[in-house]
Amino acid sequence: MNGWQRKDGRKGIRNIIAVAYLVECAHHVSRQIAAGFPDRDVHVIGFPGCYPNAYAERMMIELCTHPNVGAVLLVSLGCESFNRRGLAQAIAESGRPVETLVIQRTGGTARTIAEGRQWLAETWPLLDAEAPVPMAPDELIIGTICGGSDGTSGLTANPAMGRAFDLLIDDGAACIFEEAGELIGCESLMADRSARPELAAEILAVMDKTVRYYATLGYASISPGNAEGGLTTIEEKSMGAYAKSGASEIVGLLKPGDRPTTGGLYFLDVVPDGDVRFGFPNISDNAEIAELIACGAHLVLFSTGRGSVVGSAIAPVIKVCANPETYRNLADDMDVDSGRILEGRGDLDQVGREIRDLVLAIGDGAETRSEALGHREFILTYKSFEPIGPSCLPAA
């Protein structure tokens, strides 16, 4: 693989410019700035809220200094509470070109769009002048998620992705699985797979919190579409989702924005700490994808049975289709046909190797289906977390 060397020492697999709005009021202007470069990798991300939130500010710092990002343009309305100077400083300290435009100061929508486009036009040559550097699999961080699940997800795509995780971990990569809300019922299995007893205790505490959280909301993370596809209970969905993690030992526990410190398998806790304050932990799949990316994931494996079509800003999303009927219906959106296993055309090991090979090819610059179709979804909402405990990360 070839990647992009960042001045902070990390390497990316893409070289994009992020345009980041710091309140919804600056979203349109940001979108219009990006629209001036339809053939370039300009990705729009941002936080819609006007009130401050430490989680969102941390997420934005991690996303704007993600290794796939080469430069950042911040777009502020001017009166929102987001700490734009702190964010700009963090980006500058990471060695990336950064500029902040404040719409109220620049003179409105049209002038800010023009200035933003001009800054991008001046910044592209700097990024284009960078030469790719060799990148090894042990420098990769890979996340996994499932969305639009049905009964086939846990039979084909998830266990095949788990096998790909095992192969990538053997090569030294860091792999992250998450969705505690969809691991309810798997607590003791996860504790048994933990590298250290202290880590097992931390994971059990996360799962206790998760059951309490969803019980308060009155909903488990299971939808009518899941049930129509053959899934009955959260435990059943969980067992299928859990297969994404493969068979490797769990070496660490992360919260959004924490980075793996070694290779190996990490569990990402996405359920907020404290009282239920801001609603559902993740209102849709892209909220979790953004959290995986904020943990440094260079790319994300996405398993779907019913047929999700999303991609993401900042990191490529590889879609593994679990259901052979869905694959026939949505083939243009899918990178891997794992549902063929149900029809006797291939087995889990074979599809697992195919996914591993695809990860390395996408890492080397090949386009995913969702990238080719222009998917760059992004969503970030209010949450709150306490820092992880000292026993969550492995000794580096």
Add this chain to the structure above:
Amino acid sequence: MADSDSLTDNRLLLLAPADNVLVACVALGAGTTLQIDGEAVTLAADIGMAHKLARRDLAAGIPVIKYGAPIGSTTAAVAKGDHVHLDNMKSDYIATVNDATAAVYDGKAT
């Protein structure tokens, strides 16, 4: 997927030896006759792809085992070969809300 017992139809998947449900690899219509653990069973209802059917007669109130792990409990007796779904099983953690309109504003003032 070589773990299917040869005495069970290859359109059905046994995910773990301890399971008391089987998974349909393809959609199976009512009236289909297939072997389950060496016994011919005729399906009383359609079974969708990836849906479950009972591997043996299940009493009410016992764990449903899939992947070798409990995925909920039966809420009614289930006959061998019957569809195992939300009308005869439930979560042991948090109830599944399976009415798409349950939490959706219906447009009428309350």
